[in-house]
Amino acid sequence: MSTVAVACCQLAPHVGESQANRADAEAAIAAAAADGAQIVVLPELATSGYVFADRDEAWALAEDLDGPTVRAWTALAAQHDLVIAGGLCERGSIARRPHNSAVVIDASGVRGVYRKVHLWDRETEIFAPGDAPPLVLDTAHGRLGVMVCYDVEFPEWPRLAALAGAELLCLPTNWPREARPEGERPAEVVRVQAAASSNRMFIAACDRAGHERGTDWVNGTVIVGPDGYPLASPECRDEPLTLQAACDLSLAQDKRVSDRNSALADRRPELYGRLTS
Amino acid sequence: MSTVAVACCQLAPHVGESQANRADAEAAIAAAAADGAQIVVLPELATSGYVFADRDEAWALAEDLDGPTVRAWTALAAQHDLVIAGGLCERGSIARRPHNSAVVIDASGVRGVYRKVHLWDRETEIFAPGDAPPLVLDTAHGRLGVMVCYDVEFPEWPRLAALAGAELLCLPTNWPREARPEGERPAEVVRVQAAASSNRMFIAACDRAGHERGTDWVNGTVIVGPDGYPLASPECRDEPLTLQAACDLSLAQDKRVSDRNSALADRRPELYGRLTS
Numbered sequence: 001m002s003t004v005a006v007a008c009c010q011l012a013p014h015v016g017e018s019q020a021n022r023a024d025a026e027a028a029i030a031a032a033a034a035d036g037a038q039i040v041v042l043p044e045l046a047t048s049g050y051v052f053a054d055r056d057e058a059w060a061l062a063e064d065l066d067g068p069t070v071r072a073w074t075a076l077a078a079q080h081d082l083v084i085a086g087g088l089c090e091r092g093s094i095a096r097r098p099h100n101s102a103v104v105i106d107a108s109g110v111r112g113v114y115r116k117v118h119l120w121d122r123e124t125e126i127f128a129p130g131d132a133p134p135l136v137l138d139t140a141h142g143r144l145g146v147m148v149c150y151d152v153e154f155p156e157w158p159r160l161a162a163l164a165g166a167e168l169l170c171l172p173t174n175w176p177r178e179a180r181p182e183g184e185r186p187a188e189v190v191r192v193q194a195a196a197s198s199n200r201m202f203i204a205a206c207d208r209a210g211h212e213r214g215t216d217w218v219n220g221t222v223i224v225g226p227d228g229y230p231l232a233s234p235e236c237r238d239e240p241l242t243l244q245a246a247c248d249l250s251l252a253q254d255k256r257v258s259d260r261n262s263a264l265a266d267r268r269p270e271l272y273g274r275l276t277s
Numbered sequence: 278m279s280t281v282a283v284a285c286c287q288l289a290p291h292v293g294e295s296q297a298n299r300a301d302a303e304a305a306i307a308a309a310a311a312d313g314a315q316i317v318v319l320p321e322l323a324t325s326g327y328v329f330a331d332r333d334e335a336w337a338l339a340e341d342l343d344g345p346t347v348r349a350w351t352a353l354a355a356q357h358d359l360v361i362a363g364g365l366c367e368r369g370s371i372a373r374r375p376h377n378s379a380v381v382i383d384a385s386g387v388r389g390v391y392r393k394v395h396l397w398d399r400e401t402e403i404f405a406p407g408d409a410p411p412l413v414l415d416t417a418h419g420r421l422g423v424m425v426c427y428d429v430e431f432p433e434w435p436r437l438a439a440l441a442g443a444e445l446l447c448l449p450t451n452w453p454r455e456a457r458p459e460g461e462r463p464a465e466v467v468r469v470q471a472a473a474s475s476n477r478m479f480i481a482a483c484d485r486a487g488h489e490r491g492t493d494w495v496n497g498t499v500i501v502g503p504d505g506y507p508l509a510s511p512e513c514r515d516e517p518l519t520l521q522a523a524c525d526l527s528l529a530q531d532k533r534v535s536d537r538n539s540a541l542a543d544r545r546p547e548l549y550g551r552l553t554s
Contacts, residue, residue, distance in 0.1 A: 268431075
């Protein structure tokens with residue numbers, strides 16, 4: 001039995017208020033830990049905010065991998081034996097072009113960094129895209145996959161994480177809100193559900209809240225099991241909140257979908273050639 | 278403006294009653310045409326039934342591509358200017374191993390045949406699997422893609438149909454019913470919604486009804502738009518019924534998801550290599 005307590009802390013950061021954003025994140029992480037969380041997932045760009053005026057502003061708000069956000073999350077991970085996966089505006093090696101990154105942190109510090117590959121809208125003018133597959137790594141609390149927001153809309157990407165053995169896909173996200181039909185669950189959440197069941201893995205998608213420079217958000221934070229149904233349902237409330245679910249990650253190692261079928265072994269990769277051309 | 282009227286006729290066939298099953302299908306097609314349908318989608322194995330005792334029974338119930346089902350559907354297509362996509366137990370060239378096929382038929386007869394590639398459960402003992410990509414072909418009423426049931430659970434497969442230009446994916450299906458949490462839409466329907474929005478194409482999934490040798494069905498027939506929301510919502514009622522929706526298929530040619538983003542052009546195929554190995 002490998003059940004772990006997974007928490008998603010939906011935050012409401014504001015561009016230009018990094019210190020307050022960091023304090024909010026730290027408080028949410030500490031509260032989740034007090035409620036028993038072992039894995040904590042945070043939104044995309046959790047401490048910088050999202051709606052940058054331009055690339056220069058993003059660069060000014062970007063942090064190094066030994067900056068104050070990473071130091072604070074490492075201290076909390078050590079204090080509470082946590083694994084934290086959260087979004088960071090990362091100051092990399094390309095001048096004035098930060099990365100839209102997600103870091104995985106435990107008591108030892110940064111265990112891995114993922115740089116968003118599929119960039120959304122104005123991000124293409126601000127960030128340097130990543131060029132590596134989804135991050136998949138073993139932690140004390142399970143084998144995690146990591147990608148960011150729009151990445152998951154490409155079904156190829158969660159599939160690659162599953163093929164690399166991810167049991168829990170951590171998805172820091174900032175989903176801009178769009179109109180949807182009355183009574184319908186947001187398409188963003190629906191895609192996460194489908195990615196979970198198609199790949200028989202858990203997904204913890206952590207969205208954000210708070211009006212920022214004209215943009216509102218889906219507030220669609222959700223934790224989904226490998227059968228595609230929410231373990232913690234999206235509340236779509238525009239406020240900071242934490243969802244938590246007990247996840248038996250060993251279930252994600254079992255890819256059977258019937259007595260004779262497997263979500264991965266039944267693939268016909270010899271017929272999928274056009275996907276890579 | 279290229280709006281077409283798409284109908285899905287959820288039927289309730291019974292194994293061994295092919296003549297009655299064909300009559301039911303013909304009546305449903307004629308009624309849909311009378312209501313203005315131009316494209317009619319039928320379930321998987323629409324006239325043979327699904328729960329075969331063994332391979333011999335399936336072979337005995339299989340039909341050639343000039344058999345009574347194809348002849349009847351061709352006559353109806355000619356009479357009402359329809360395109361029909363429906364499932365057929367096809368007697369192919371391999372002795373005693375039929376194919377779980379879907380045929381696309383218009384007034385000229387069989388326009389294309391797709392043989393199910395990803396076989397579900399006992400189908401592996403009964404059918405010879407196909408070895409070709411999703412069928413995608415131009416018809417008088419739009420560019421259609423075709424696959425069958427379990428195929429769509431492999432996100433690679435609807436993606437291949439979209440890359441080949443399918444505007445409307447026709448999905449004959451027989452979804453066995455499984456328990457689901459109260460209030461949740463079936464995972465089968467959720468995956469169809471996600472495949473539609475990830476690929477910005479329409480999907481018409483036609484499920485079946487009727488208790489057959491111990492098996493019940495999701496009854497999840499649904500028509501979804503390229504935004505991933507149902508145009509005709511699943512009723513999950515265990516009875517024959519027809520859903521119909523007006524679909525402007527030109528919308529599926531527009532893959533934009535923001536001012537700067539495209540569901541297909543933003544793919545990073547150079548990073549997807551592991552999908553084909």
